[in-house]
Amino acid sequence: MSASLSPLLPKVRQRTHWSERIAHLTLFFVLVLLLAFLAAPLLTILLQSVQDASEEYVGLANFISYAQTPALLDSLWNSLWVSGLVTLITLPLAFMFAYALTRSCMRFKPLFRSITLVPLLAPSLLSAISLIYWFGNQGVLKSWLTAAGIDQIYGATGIVLAEVFSVFPHALMILVTALSLADARLYEAADALGTSARRKFFTITLPGAKYGLISAGLVTFTLVITDFGIPKVIGGSFNVLATDVFKLVIGQQDFQRGAVVALLLLTPAFLTFGVDHFIQRKQTAMLSARAVPYKPKPAPVFDGLMTAYCTGTSLLILAVLGMAVFASFATFWPYDLSPSWRHYVMGLVDAEVGVGFVNSLKVAAGTAFFGTALVFVAAYMLEKTKGLDGVRGVVRLLAMLPMAVPGLVLGLGYIFFFNKPGNPLNWMYQSLALMTLATIVHFYTTGHLTAVTALKSLDGEFESVSASLKVPFYTTFWRVTLPICTPALIDIARYFFVNAMTTISAMVFLYSPETKVASIAILNLDEAGETGAAAAMAVLIAIVCATATLLFMWLGWFVNRRTQAWRA
Amino acid sequence: MLQPRSAPLNPEPYLRLSGIRKEFGTFTALQGVNLDIHKGEFICFLGPSGCGKTTLLRIIAGLEVQSAGTITQAGRDISLLPPAGRDYGIVFQSYALFPNLSVADNVAYGLVNRRQPRAQVRERVTALVKLVGLPGSEAKYPSQLSGGQQQRIALARALATAPGLLLLDEPLSALDALERVRLRQEIRSLQRKLGVTTIMVTHDQEEALSVADRIVVMKHGAIEQVGTPMDVYRDPSSLFVADFVGRINALPARLEGPGRVRIGEQSFECLHQGQAGHEVKLYLRPEDVLARPIANGDSNVFDAEIDKIEFMGSFCLVRVKSASLGEHKLTVYLSLNFLAEQQLEVGGRLPLRLLPERMRVFQ
Numbered sequence: 001m002s003a004s005l006s007p008l009l010p011k012v013r014q015r016t017h018w019s020e021r022i023a024h025l026t027l028f029f030v031l032v033l034l035l036a037f038l039a040a041p042l043l044t045i046l047l048q049s050v051q052d053a054s055e056e057y058v059g060l061a062n063f064i065s066y067a068q069t070p071a072l073l074d075s076l077w078n079s080l081w082v083s084g085l086v087t088l089i090t091l092p093l094a095f096m097f098a099y100a101l102t103r104s105c106m107r108f109k110p111l112f113r114s115i116t117l118v119p120l121l122a123p124s125l126l127s128a129i130s131l132i133y134w135f136g137n138q139g140v141l142k143s144w145l146t147a148a149g150i151d152q153i154y155g156a157t158g159i160v161l162a163e164v165f166s167v168f169p170h171a172l173m174i175l176v177t178a179l180s181l182a183d184a185r186l187y188e189a190a191d192a193l194g195t196s197a198r199r200k201f202f203t204i205t206l207p208g209a210k211y212g213l214i215s216a217g218l219v220t221f222t223l224v225i226t227d228f229g230i231p232k233v234i235g236g237s238f239n240v241l242a243t244d245v246f247k248l249v250i251g252q253q254d255f256q257r258g259a260v261v262a263l264l265l266l267t268p269a270f271l272t273f274g275v276d277h278f279i280q281r282k283q284t285a286m287l288s289a290r291a292v293p294y295k296p297k298p299a300p301v302f303d304g305l306m307t308a309y310c311t312g313t314s315l316l317i318l319a320v321l322g323m324a325v326f327a328s329f330a331t332f333w334p335y336d337l338s339p340s341w342r343h344y345v346m347g348l349v350d351a352e353v354g355v356g357f358v359n360s361l362k363v364a365a366g367t368a369f370f371g372t373a374l375v376f377v378a379a380y381m382l383e384k385t386k387g388l389d390g391v392r393g394v395v396r397l398l399a400m401l402p403m404a405v406p407g408l409v410l411g412l413g414y415i416f417f418f419n420k421p422g423n424p425l426n427w428m429y430q431s432l433a434l435m436t437l438a439t440i441v442h443f444y445t446t447g448h449l450t451a452v453t454a455l456k457s458l459d460g461e462f463e464s465v466s467a468s469l470k471v472p473f474y475t476t477f478w479r480v481t482l483p484i485c486t487p488a489l490i491d492i493a494r495y496f497f498v499n500a501m502t503t504i505s506a507m508v509f510l511y512s513p514e515t516k517v518a519s520i521a522i523l524n525l526d527e528a529g530e531t532g533a534a535a536a537m538a539v540l541i542a543i544v545c546a547t548a549t550l551l552f553m554w555l556g557w558f559v560n561r562r563t564q565a566w567r568a
Numbered sequence: 569m570l571q572p573r574s575a576p577l578n579p580e581p582y583l584r585l586s587g588i589r590k591e592f593g594t595f596t597a598l599q600g601v602n603l604d605i606h607k608g609e610f611i612c613f614l615g616p617s618g619c620g621k622t623t624l625l626r627i628i629a630g631l632e633v634q635s636a637g638t639i640t641q642a643g644r645d646i647s648l649l650p651p652a653g654r655d656y657g658i659v660f661q662s663y664a665l666f667p668n669l670s671v672a673d674n675v676a677y678g679l680v681n682r683r684q685p686r687a688q689v690r691e692r693v694t695a696l697v698k699l700v701g702l703p704g705s706e707a708k709y710p711s712q713l714s715g716g717q718q719q720r721i722a723l724a725r726a727l728a729t730a731p732g733l734l735l736l737d738e739p740l741s742a743l744d745a746l747e748r749v750r751l752r753q754e755i756r757s758l759q760r761k762l763g764v765t766t767i768m769v770t771h772d773q774e775e776a777l778s779v780a781d782r783i784v785v786m787k788h789g790a791i792e793q794v795g796t797p798m799d800v801y802r803d804p805s806s807l808f809v810a811d812f813v814g815r816i817n818a819l820p821a822r823l824e825g826p827g828r829v830r831i832g833e834q835s836f837e838c839l840h841q842g843q844a845g846h847e848v849k850l851y852l853r854p855e856d857v858l859a860r861p862i863a864n865g866d867s868n869v870f871d872a873e874i875d876k877i878e879f880m881g882s883f884c885l886v887r888v889k890s891a892s893l894g895e896h897k898l899t900v901y902l903s904l905n906f907l908a909e910q911q912l913e914v915g916g917r918l919p920l921r922l923l924p925e926r927m928r929v930f931q
Contacts, residue, residue, distance in 0.1 A: 014633045017650040461664035464631050467651035468658045469678030469729060480666045566668045566709040 016387060019472035023385040030378040031391050034398040036425070038441050041413025042405065045266075048259035048416050062256040072257070075239040076264065082156055082240065083225040083268075086163045090171050090220050091213065093164070097313055098175035100306035102182075103205070105298040107307065115314040116169050118321060121549065122542035123502045123519045124166040125229035129526065129535045130324040131162050132234060138334045140323075154236030162230045165320055167223050171216040178212020179205075182294035211279040218272035226265050226406030229504045229519075233526050233534075241265055242408055246508065249412060259416070262409045273404035321542075328536035344540070347525060347533035356521040357540070363436050363517060364500035364548075368493040371440040371447060375492060379451035380481060384463050385473060403445035407505030410442050415509045430512035438510055439500045447492040454488035455481070483563045487556060494552035498545045580643065582607040582765050583628070583733065588637035590623055590789075597623045598789045600637070608763045610756065612776035615786035616812065621769045622737060624786075628767065629735055630654050642732060656733040657726030661741050663718045665710040671697065671721050672706035678729040696724040701754065716747040723755065727762070734759070736768040740775060752779050773813045777801060785809050807930050810851045817857075819896050821850040821929075829929065832894030836868050836922055840929040849930045854885070856926035857900040859918060868922045872898070874914050877907070888920065 016024075052058045066072055097116065101109055119127065135145045135153040150157050182205070190200050228242040235243060241261055249258035329339040348354040382396055402410070418429040428434040458481065466476040482489075504519045511520055518541055525534040581604035590598040598620045605611050613621035626632040628639060630651040638647040646654050665674050675693045684692075697703055700720040702713075710718050719739055726734060736755070740748045756779040759766045770776050776783045777797040785792045785800060785808075793805040804810035811818070821831045825844040829836050842848065862869055872888035875897060886902045889895075900920065902912075912918060 012633055012635060013648070014630065014650055015648050015653070017652045019652065020650065459660075459662050459664045461660045461662060462666065464629070464651065465658065465660070465664050465725070466677075467631075468629065468654075468656055468726070468731075470652050470682075471678060472652075476666075480668060483668045563668065566711060 017467075019474070020385065020387055023381055023473060024388045024391075026377060027381045027385070027388055027391055027395060030374070030381065031395050031398075033374070034395065034441075037437050038398055038401060038405075038410075038444075041410065041417040042401075044416040044420075045259050045262050045409065045413045048255050049263055052256060062260050066257050066260045069257075071239065072244060072261070075241050075244045078156070078239060079225050079241040082159055082163070083221045086160055086167065086224045087217050087220045089160070090164050090167055091217055093313065094168055094171035094175050094216065095209075095213065096309060097172055098179050099205075100310050101176055102179040103294075103296050104303050104306040105296050106303045106310065112310045112314055115317055116172055118542075118546075119166055119317065120169050121498060121502070121545035122321075122324075122538055123229055123504060123522060124162075124227060125233045125504070125522065125526070126324050126535075126538040126542065127165040127320050128158065128162040128230045128234035129531060129538060130320045130327070131158055132531060133323045133327045133333070133535070134319075140334075152236070154234060155238040158234035158236075159231050159238065159240070162234055163224045163227065165317070166227070166230065167220045168317075170223060171220050174216040174219060175209065175212050178209045178215070180293075181212075182208055184292040184294040187294060214279055215276050218275055222269045222272045222406070225268055226408055226505065228408055228508060229523065232523060242505075245408055245412065249415065249509070255416065258412060262412045265406050266404070266409050269404045269406050269409075273400070276403075277400070324535045325539050327532060328539045330532065333532060343530075343532040343536035346530065347521075347537045347540075351521065351525055351530070351533060353518055353521040353525070353533075353537050356516050356518040357544075359432060359515055360501055360518040360541070361544075362432055363439060364497045366432070366436040367439045367443075367500040368497040370436065371443070371496040372489055372493040374440065375444060375447040376451045376485070376489060379448055379455055380477060383452060383455045384477075384481070399448045400445055402441055402443070405442075407442050407503060408508075410438060411506035411509035414438055414506070430510060430515055432515050435507055435510050435515060435517070436500075438506045439503060440496070442503065442506050443496060443499045446495060450488055450492050450495070451485070454485045458484060486559050486563055490552055490556045490559065494549060497548050497552070501541055501545050501548070579606065581605055582609075582642060584638075584640045585624075585628070586638050588624065588627060588639070589635045590620070590627060590632065591635045596789055598627075598634070601789075601791055603784060603791065603794065605765060605767070607765055609765055610759050610779060610781045611765075611767045612780035612783045613767065613769045613786060614773060614776040614783050614813070615771065615792075617771060619786040620789040621771075621784075621786050623789075625735055625737055625767060625769045628733075629656060629658055655731050656735050657729065657731040658735040659719065659722045659726050659737065659739045661738040663710070663715075663722045663742075665718055665722055665725070667710050669709075670706065671702075671708050671710070671713070674710065674721055675706075675724045675728055677725060682729075692728065696728055697721070699727075699758065700724045714747075715743050716751050719743065719751060720754075723758070727764070732765065734764045734766040736766065738769050738771070740770070740772075748775070755779065777813070783813075785812065787812075802926075804851075804928065807849065807851070810928060810930075815854055815899065817852045817854065817898050819850045819852070819893075819898070821848050822846070823848055823929075829927070832890075832892055832896055834870055834892035836927075837924045838927045838929060839924055840927070842929065842931070846931060851928040851930065852898075852922060852926065854899050854901045856923045857898060858921045858923065859900070859902055859906060862919050862921050866921055868924060869919050870922075872918055872920045874912060874916045874918070877914060879904075890920075 049062055050057060050059060052061070097112075100106055101113060131153055133139055134141050135158070136142070137152070139145075139153065145153060153161075186204050187200060190204060195203075225240075226242060228246065231238070231240045231243050232246070241264060245258055245261045245265070248254045248261060327333060328343050329341075330337045331340040331342055348357075378395065378399065382392060382399070414434065417423065418425055418434060420426065462476060462480060463473055466473060502519060504523060507517055507520055508523070511517060516524075518537060522534045522537045522541075525531075525537065583605040585601055585603045588598055588601040589596070601624060613624060615621050623632060627634045630646070630649060630653075634647070638645060640646065641655065666677065669677070672690075672693050675696050676689050679689045679692060693706065694703075697706055700723055702717055702720055705713065705717070705721075710721065713721065723739070739755070740752055743751065752775055755768075768779070777800075780797055782794060783797055783800045784794050787808050793800055793809045795803070800809060800813050804813060810816050819831050821829045823840070823842040823844055823846045824830050824835055826841045827837060827839065829838045829840065829848070829850060831850065838850075840848075870890050870892045872890045874886055875889045876887040878885040878887075881904075883901050883903050884907060885899060886907075887897050887899050889897050898920075910916075910918065
């Protein structure tokens with residue numbers, strides 16, 4: 001009866017407690033940061049694409065001129081089919097590996113798992129360098145390549161092989177998660193009904209992992225199409241979108257068409273983002289809280305086959321890594337293979353990559369520290385405080401956006417935005433601070449999701465209880481939320497650190513000679529023909545990352561012992 | 569002659585809800601709730617899930633904001649105050665104990681902020697932990713306690729700051745049956761001892777009947793009935809309340825004039841003064857159908873045949889049919905001893921009597 005009256009009533013607003021104002025201010029600060037360092041650079045790209053060099057609006061002229069350049073269109077086609085092919089090769093390989101890890105009783109699972117994660121510790125171009133040593137013009141197995149009817153490793157072949165290696169761990173992680181979400185009761189029910197193994201695979205396993213497969217496929221495709229390092233090192237004269245952007249912007253200073261290519265790169269990433277977002281929701285709905293985790297039963301033949309497959313794959317991964325290490329020590333490839341420190345000395349001292357390492361460590365430490373703090377505080381404000389709904393929605397969206405923005409595009413946006421003479425933040429351009437911020441933004445989403453997951457697992461009424469006891473939220477944040485979430489915090493910090501050490505894509509547009517980081521230095525060494533030194537520096541980065549990972553694990557263990565005593 | 573001065577007949581209520589509405593989009597969760605709660609009362613909000621009882625509690629706590637309406641507590645308008653500006657302690661179904669803090673730190677959580685001397689805080693904590701029956705557990709972590717013990721600590725934490733109002737949001741739902749019964753009695757006696765005005769949300773009618781001073785039965789965002797447990801049980805104001813609180817037999821019947829009602833083939837005496845010919849629903853609780861004492865010549869007696877016996881422990885839930893009731897079946901409570909004594913089994917026959925003063929007739 002009174003439902004019709006209600007719209008006439010004024011909206012009841014609760015008075016804001018002073019402690020909530022602190023939360024609102026913090027949220028506002030996060031909003032400003034994300035607007036300045038994410039939204040504004042991206043908008044500048046959009047703007048550039050519809051302007052000419054003198055900043056006049058030209059409509060779609062840049063797009064038309066792009067479409068009329070056959071060489072650029074070739075790159076578009078190249079990018080698409082290479083990425084597609086890599087996805088088609090990687091998915092079955094990774095699926096089988098993930099299947100072995102989750103559904104078999106093979107031994108040494110942790111070992112296999114760790115080996116597949118090693119590629120994540122080095123810049124992606126490490127695999128390209130290694131392939132050059134295996135199959136390049138002076139490669140050990142050059143004859144195999146010739147026997148297979150392939151003229152040379154430089155070009156599409158090399159890109160595809162190197163990309164498969166470098167995206168394999170990403171696809172594997174997604175698929176392992178998807179496959180470990182199985183409900184044992186479904187299989188028990190199927191067994192009770194006398195279902196064949198084949199039928200169980202096609203009616204339970206595959207549908208259950210469907211979303212994981214789609215997600216892994218999309219992520220693989222996006223990673224490959226936006227990767228810059230590998231095509232640069234092993235692509236030869238085979239052009240792809242990512243290398244085009246670099247040539248257009250840095251080589252020819254053609255910002256307009258660079259912006260067009262950047263937008264092209266953004267498209268698959270945005271598609272991935274949208275589809276992924278959609279299926280994530282379905283995935284969580286699929287697994288009820290009451291599901292019983294699946295435990296595989298021993299099956300000698302199957303387990304043996306799986307062990308053989310994983311051993312083979314792991315050996316391939318180790319071969320790629322091992323060759324880079326071996327080559328980095330080889331005195332003069334391929335004539336003098338005796339070990340020496342020559343390439344390390346050459347890289348660190350002569351080419352001054354040592355300075356780059358210091359810069360890399362600064363950026364990585366800054367990213368790990370400030371990135372983790374920002375991500376966690378922002379996630380806390382979003383999840384656990386109330387009010388300011390408009391800002392909240394925008395921040396939530398901006399926190400998810402970086403996942404859809406390739407580093408190359410982000411870096412380009414930074415050039416366009418911060419290099420503008422009129423920008424008051426212009427002084428930041430080419431500084432380590434800006435490079436740190438770019439890295440934080442680039443990898444923001446994964447950290448954000450980790451933090452949100454950790455926060456969501458806490459009882460939602462902690463803040464209500466605190467308010468009823470008149471304890472301000474920041475006290476509860478400090479005394480309860482933060483200590484409980486330390487494992488997640490350490491995870492986020494480690495993720496930020498390793499990625500900051502290995503990333504190239506955003507940095508390649510942002511460094512100056514003084515602020516060159518190690519991963520970029522590798523690219524330059526390779527370009528200068530110093531492949532050995534490049535391999536050496538890539539190996540050094542991997543060692544730093546591995547050491548850091550171990551340190552973070554130790555820290556996690558140490559903190560766990562001190563703050564997680566309450567876990568029963 | 570002068571009467572001695574006594575408390576006014578209608579003293580100012582401690583908590584007054586007037587016209588509380590809540591809409592979530594197009595869904596109306598609460599449609600204008602009015603309620604007065606007096607100091608020291610133990611109130612239960614009772615209703616099926618989705619009736620708005622938890623929403624109402626959260627509005628009183630300031631955790632949800634009402635779409636319209638006002639709340640006054642102890643004469644103070646708190647309608648627009650944030651949770652931290654109000655005076656209450658709250659206990660949730662999930663306990664919401666801080667898992668990384670010891671029992672003592674949990675209980676002291678609201679005290680530490682008030683800058684009391686440390687010794688005083690410790691003393692208060694010891695007293696509270698003892699009050700809820702867990703002395704000596706101060707150094708333990710919540711995960712080392714059982715569900716019932718955790719909820720006791722949550723209760724101690726809520727009471728630590730001596731709030732004027734205690735809000736309990738389904739505090740017993742997560743506990744097993746035995747613990748639930750034990751803890752609800754403890755909560756009740758604690759509440760009596762401290763005299764703190766208490767509101768408990770529950771969907772368990774037995775729980776509400778056993779602890780509340782007054783029960784607020786809710787349905788579809790509105791109050792259906794407010795009354796003492798006895799009122800609500802014995803004198804339900806609607807079919808819904810009768811059905812929701814306790815077990816009931818619902819029989820279609822026809823009025824045959826003042827004080828007479830016909831069920832199936834037989835006419836019974838009742839207290840209802842309705843017009844003859846009306847089709848009505850007759851509600852009767854199982855315990856209001858007596859198997860004894862029945863004397864010869866008693867009215868309202870009919871012959872019943874046992875259709876089904878459900879063993880419940882000391883008594884049985886017995887379903888009976890009767891030629892005179894037509895196709896309608898009736899559930900009655902019969903004690904195990906009675907059944908044994910009379911050697912009654914399924915198919916056995918016995919006379920039963922309906923109590924006229926307990927029959928509820930709904931048009």
